Amino acid sequence: RKEVEQDPGPFNVPEGATVAFNCTYSNSASQSFFWYRQDCRKEPKLLMSVYSSGNEDGRFTAQLNRASQYISLLIRDSKLSDSATYLCVVNMPDDMRFGAGTRLTVKP
Amino acid sequence: DGGITQSPKYLFRKEGQNVTLSCEQNLNHDAMYWYRQDPGQGLRLIYYSQIVNDFQKGDIAEGYSVSREKKESFPLTVTSAQKNPTAFYLCASSLRGTNEKLFFGSGTQLSVL
Numbered sequence: 001r002k003e004v005e006q007d008p009g010p011f012n013v014p015e016g017a018t019v020a021f022n023c024t025y026s027n028s029a030s031q032s033f034f035w036y037r038q039d040c041r042k043e044p045k046l047l048m049s050v051y052s053s054g055n056e057d058g059r060f061t062a063q064l065n066r067a068s069q070y071i072s073l074l075i076r077d078s079k080l081s082d083s084a085t086y087l088c089v090v091n092m093p094d095d096m097r098f099g100a101g102t103r104l105t106v107k108p
Numbered sequence: 109d110g111g112i113t114q115s116p117k118y119l120f121r122k123e124g125q126n127v128t129l130s131c132e133q134n135l136n137h138d139a140m141y142w143y144r145q146d147p148g149q150g151l152r153l154i155y156y157s158q159i160v161n162d163f164q165k166g167d168i169a170e171g172y173s174v175s176r177e178k179k180e181s182f183p184l185t186v187t188s189a190q191k192n193p194t195a196f197y198l199c200a201s202s203l204r205g206t207n208e209k210l211f212f213g214s215g216t217q218l219s220v221l
Binding site for chain 1: 164198
């Protein structure tokens with residue numbers, strides 16, 4: 001089993017749609033969690049941290065479920081500019097682990 | 109401005125040649141990482157270092173070597189033993205702690221001639 005697994009995607013959605021990604025992790029001792037966004041052949045950039053209480057930043061909502069060991073990212077009212085690959089990142093006791101990423105394409 | 113700098117942006121390697129990718133940060137971060145990304149794939153950890161003069165192998169360390177002689181610098185050498193080196197290489201750094209965020213360099217695209 002992979003340490004961090006994401007929805008395989010790709011997700012192709014129309015503008016204005018709501019889309020959700022999930023990510024599961026295997027190590028229950030994991031301490032912190034993040035969503036990064038990566039555009040083609042660019043470095044990943046931090047989108048948001050994920051807290052136990054859930055957190056929201058504009059159209060983006062992230063949630064953590066420690067009991068089931070998964071995190072989620074919800075994007076509302078999707079824009080063309082949201083098209084990218086979304087990476088789930090888990091801070092495990094020894095190092096950071098990345099999911100394989102989920103590709104999102106928002107179409108007009 | 110503080111940040112993390114990778115160079116070169118593009119690098120070409122001949123058969124049997126070793127090449128070194130540079131990574132420098134002025135963020136005063138203790139931890140530094142090297143990742144490899146293949147087309148359509150996620151990031152895979154090559155090596156990481158939590159402190160100067162110490163580093164650990166990641167998942168795909170074979171054919172690579174690193175050094176950490178200074179806190180600011182974590183160069184990666186792709187040796188001739190790495191038979192499939194073509195990939196996008198990303199260096200990152202973070203503060204040590206329980207809520208680290210990774211800061212990335214802009215990446216190096218390595219190709220084989």
